Amino acid sequence: xxxxxxxxxxxxxxxxxxxxxxxxxxxxxxxxxxxxxxxxxxxxxxxxxxxxxxxxxxxxxxxxxxxxxxxxxxxxxxxxxxxxxxxxxxxxxxxxxxxxxxxxxxxxxxxxxxxxxxxxxxxxxxxxxxxxxxxxxxxxxxxxxxxxxxxxxxxxxxxxxxxxxxxxxxxxxxxxxxxxxxxxxxxxxxxxxxxxxxxxxxxxxxxxxxxxxxxxxxxxxxxxxxxxxxxxxxxxxxxxxxxxxxxxxxxxxxxxxxxxxxxxxxxxxxxxxxxxxxxxxxxxxxxxxxxxxxxxxxxxxxxxxxxxxxxxxxxxxxxxxxxxxxxxxxxxxxxxxxxxxxxxxxxxxxxxxxxxxxxxxxxxxxxxxxxxxxxxxxxxxxxxxxxxxxxxxxxxxxxxxxxxxxxxxxxxxxxxxxxxxxxxxxxxxxxx
Amino acid sequence: xxxxxxxxxxxxxxxxxxxxxxxxxxxxxxxxxxxxxxxxxxxxxxxxxxxxxxxxxxxxxxxxxxxxxxxxxxxxxxxxxxxxxxxxxxxxxxxxxxxxxxxxxxxxxxxxxxxxxxxxxxxxxxxxxxxxxxxxxxxxxxxxxxxxxxxxxxxxxxxxxxxxxxxxxxxxxxxxxxxxxxxxxxxxxxxxxxxxxxxxxxxxxxxxxxxxxxxxxxxxxxxxxxxxxxxxxxxxxxxxxxxxxxxxxxxxxxxxxxxxxxxxxxxxxxxxxxxxxxxxxxxxxxxxxxxxxxxxxxxxxxxxxxxxxxxxxxxxxxxxxxxxxxxxxxxxxxxxxxxxxxxxxxxxxxxxxxxxxxxxxxxxxxxxxxxxxxxxxxxxxxxxxxxxxxxxxxxxxxxxxxxxxxxxxxxxxxxxxxxxxxxxxxxxxxxx
Numbered sequence: 001x002x003x004x005x006x007x008x009x010x011x012x013x014x015x016x017x018x019x020x021x022x023x024x025x026x027x028x029x030x031x032x033x034x035x036x037x038x039x040x041x042x043x044x045x046x047x048x049x050x051x052x053x054x055x056x057x058x059x060x061x062x063x064x065x066x067x068x069x070x071x072x073x074x075x076x077x078x079x080x081x082x083x084x085x086x087x088x089x090x091x092x093x094x095x096x097x098x099x100x101x102x103x104x105x106x107x108x109x110x111x112x113x114x115x116x117x118x119x120x121x122x123x124x125x126x127x128x129x130x131x132x133x134x135x136x137x138x139x140x141x142x143x144x145x146x147x148x149x150x151x152x153x154x155x156x157x158x159x160x161x162x163x164x165x166x167x168x169x170x171x172x173x174x175x176x177x178x179x180x181x182x183x184x185x186x187x188x189x190x191x192x193x194x195x196x197x198x199x200x201x202x203x204x205x206x207x208x209x210x211x212x213x214x215x216x217x218x219x220x221x222x223x224x225x226x227x228x229x230x231x232x233x234x235x236x237x238x239x240x241x242x243x244x245x246x247x248x249x250x251x252x253x254x255x256x257x258x259x260x261x262x263x264x265x266x267x268x269x270x271x272x273x274x275x276x277x278x279x280x281x282x283x284x285x286x287x288x289x290x291x292x293x294x295x296x297x298x299x300x301x302x303x304x305x306x307x308x309x310x311x312x313x314x315x316x317x318x319x320x321x322x323x324x325x326x327x328x329x330x331x332x333x334x335x336x337x338x339x340x341x342x343x344x345x346x347x348x349x350x351x352x353x354x355x356x357x358x359x360x361x362x363x364x365x366x367x368x369x370x371x372x373x374x375x376x377x378x379x380x381x382x383x384x385x386x387x388x389x390x391x392x393x394x395x396x397x398x399x400x401x402x403x404x405x406x407x408x409x410x411x412x413x414x415x416x417x418x419x420x421x422x423x424x425x426x427x428x429x430x431x432x
Numbered sequence: 433x434x435x436x437x438x439x440x441x442x443x444x445x446x447x448x449x450x451x452x453x454x455x456x457x458x459x460x461x462x463x464x465x466x467x468x469x470x471x472x473x474x475x476x477x478x479x480x481x482x483x484x485x486x487x488x489x490x491x492x493x494x495x496x497x498x499x500x501x502x503x504x505x506x507x508x509x510x511x512x513x514x515x516x517x518x519x520x521x522x523x524x525x526x527x528x529x530x531x532x533x534x535x536x537x538x539x540x541x542x543x544x545x546x547x548x549x550x551x552x553x554x555x556x557x558x559x560x561x562x563x564x565x566x567x568x569x570x571x572x573x574x575x576x577x578x579x580x581x582x583x584x585x586x587x588x589x590x591x592x593x594x595x596x597x598x599x600x601x602x603x604x605x606x607x608x609x610x611x612x613x614x615x616x617x618x619x620x621x622x623x624x625x626x627x628x629x630x631x632x633x634x635x636x637x638x639x640x641x642x643x644x645x646x647x648x649x650x651x652x653x654x655x656x657x658x659x660x661x662x663x664x665x666x667x668x669x670x671x672x673x674x675x676x677x678x679x680x681x682x683x684x685x686x687x688x689x690x691x692x693x694x695x696x697x698x699x700x701x702x703x704x705x706x707x708x709x710x711x712x713x714x715x716x717x718x719x720x721x722x723x724x725x726x727x728x729x730x731x732x733x734x735x736x737x738x739x740x741x742x743x744x745x746x747x748x749x750x751x752x753x754x755x756x757x758x759x760x761x762x763x764x765x766x767x768x769x770x771x772x773x774x775x776x777x778x779x780x781x782x783x784x785x786x787x788x789x790x791x792x793x794x795x796x797x798x799x800x801x802x803x804x805x806x807x808x809x810x811x812x813x814x815x816x817x818x819x820x821x822x823x824x825x826x827x828x829x830x831x832x833x834x835x836x837x838x839x840x841x842x843x844x845x846x847x848x849x850x851x852x853x854x855x856x857x858x859x860x861x862x863x864x
Binding site for chain 1: 446450451453454457458460461462463556561562563564567568570571572573574575576577642700703704715716717718719720721722723724725726729731732734735736737738739741742743746747748749750751753754755756757760761762
């Protein structure tokens with residue numbers, strides 16, 4: 001099987017190197033002779049040495065090369081990449097891609113085109129790097145009605161949060177560290193505003209629940225506004241704050257949301273630190289599971305790209321209907337379950353407010369909550385610092401409807417005894 | 433696709449119930465209509481209601497039933513199960529099994545028979561219940577040269593160890609608890625002597641390293657002789673004791689061994705408690721990964737059985753050479769790497785001895801170690817209890833050859849100042 005690689009950046013060079021280093025092993029597993037026949041890249045990459053392989057500066061040459069059976073798209077972005085992938089498909093070539101933004105935003109169009117041409121489009125590397133979570137959801141847990149999944153799927157955010165928690169660094173400092181170490185881009189907004197995680201979650205939610213890819217419906221909140229004091233108070237309450245991507249089957253729809261989240265400090269996923277990724281999946285038969293590994297980097301991502309190449313090699317001569325469906329469910333089996341707006345989400349909350357240190361304030365806040373059917377699970381009230389008349393008041397609520405919670409927050413903010421905004425962070429028990 | 437289930441115990445009834453409850457979802461994922469056409473079981477099981485399905489007391493009737501495409505073997509054991517599976521294959525039927533002992537001991541014979549008949553034999557449920565570790569090793573991590581894997585793959589042993597660690601219970605007490613809760617059999621030796629874990633490890637090692645199934649070559653040691661004081665000392669040293677199944681590519685061969693192991697208390701797998709399972713896999717491209725979930729129980733195991741049924745349904749009409757190879761490598765691609773005897777293993781050790789409380793003993797022990805090139809990483813020497821002249825002396829060594837370590841142990845036991853045996857437990861850093 002002849003492959004053409006488009007893009008020779010971090011993942012492209014990693015893919016080239018893994019294919020070259022482990023050739024015999026990979027071919028023995030695939031039962032095929034996998035060869036790189038062409039590489040399309042705007043520039044060379046000192047991280048790999050493609051001597052002996054045809055290299056072109058025009059990536060579209062790879063896509064139009066009659067000798068290429070499989071196009072491996074590793075250029076990123078959604079404009080040229082979309083054009084490239086659609087042209088590869090039109091040319092009857094199979095596609096392997098690591099491009100989460102492309103699949104999340106244009107997956108429906110791409111899979112429809114691929115279906116018409118009877119070609120495969122594989123995208124294991126688009127979510128959580130080397131962790132085979134796409135295969136796990138599509139195949140390994142195929143017997144299950146998925147109840148929920150929750151993942152740490154943005155390594156940059158997790159690195160920053162770990163530094164905030166363990167070293168007491170503020171967000172800006174921790175971000176600067178991440179940038180210095182190459183874990184964050186110069187423009188970090190894709191990562192720290194949650195967009196990257198939202199791209200990945202759209203894909204996971206589609207695979208888990210059989211719903212179409214709907215990037216515009218995902219509630220997306222990053223970690224850029226997270227304050228160090230909330231990280232510390234969370235710890236005091238026995239929790240840790242992680243940036244979680246959550247998809248959950250709920251009454252009347254699916255919750256699909258990305259945001260900082262308090263999780264119990266003794267849960268396994270709370271121990272996932274630094275740039276590592278992990279995804280918990282709860283299935284009705286299997287119960288809770290977790291899948292952990294490197295979510296980015298040249299070779300971890302290449303591990304997933306090459307696994308896809310092996311899968312494509314095996315299925316090359318199979319009937320299209322015998323292949324694993326692009327989005328886990330065969331044919332047009334999307335179910336009509338809507339994605340719920342964030343207002344309709346049920347979850348528990350952490351609230352922090354600055355309250356005047358006088359009798360009656362807690363009662364006023366408590367009655368606003370109970371009027372809306374929200375019960376309070378735990379409270380921390382700090383002593384006032386010398387010279388200050390306001391104190392931090394921290395609460396954990398039981399599960400409530402987000403719209404009720406937000407109404408309560410507005411009412412609390414209107415109290416004269418409360419200064420400024422009420423910080424609210426969602427809390428997940430991850431146990432059912 | 434018509435399936436026949438042989439055995440209606442815990443896993444059989446779980447499989448029946450999952451297939452029935454999630455029929456629409458499973459068929460949509462499989463792109464096939466999967467039907468149970470016959471069940472063979474010696475007796476009914478109140479845990480499921482197979483009304484409408486033909487039930488026979490003669491399991492071989494299922495195997496000979498011309499309407500059955502896939503035989504699901506869930507009777508356990510290695511005598512009748514072996515006969516049943518071989519007859520199913522001879523009849524041209526595909527086989528799905530959860531039987532680890534059967535695959536570990538008779539897998540070579542079974543896969544050879546299946547290859548001749550061009551039928552599939554799927555066994556995801558044989559290792560780690562609902563965790564799709566077979567698929568992960570055969571497919572998801574297919575790009576990697578596996579460096580090592582280490583798993584908690586016997587839930588009974590992990591439950592007992594967790595009770596010993598967290599509740600300070602002795603082995604016998606914790607075992608009695610496990611039996612009362614149904615986590616351990618009346619005869620617990622398969623679990624607590626490590627045999628069940630060894631069966632599973634044989635399978636994992638073959639998939640990871642491309643070596644034949646060789647149950648007789650696995651070093652197998654259970655937890656039944658583990659003393660509570662060693663669990664406590666391990667904690668004091670920053671470690672936890674887990675019953676690990678380890679396979680590692682080493683110089684000159686593969687280490688395949690099952691034994692109680694000290695692991696760093698801050699490693700993710702150290703947090704895997706109770707009956708849960710987890711397997712770490714280190715690949716050269718992907719780096720460290722971990723896969724966590726329920727390793728036993730009716731529905732977790734059924735999750736894996738049904739995932740296999742879906743895989744078989746997809747590949748039903750595919751060419752045999754396009755299917756994933758039984759043991760991960762296609763054709764007769766076994767490599768000749770031998771399994772190392774335990775004497776040739778390199779690892780670190782925890783040692784505990786009872787030493788006379790007088791000057792010079794530590795020096796004598798230290799010189800025995802250094803004479804054999806073994807260096808000591810940490811020592812705890814306890815004060816003598818009133819009226820006792822011996823004190824516990826605990827050491828952690830650096831990595832050493834097992835045969836050197838055992839020679840040192842024998843020499844230490846020969847010292848007049850040392851009473852009784854030297855307890856030795858292997859230590860794994862799980863970091864490279």
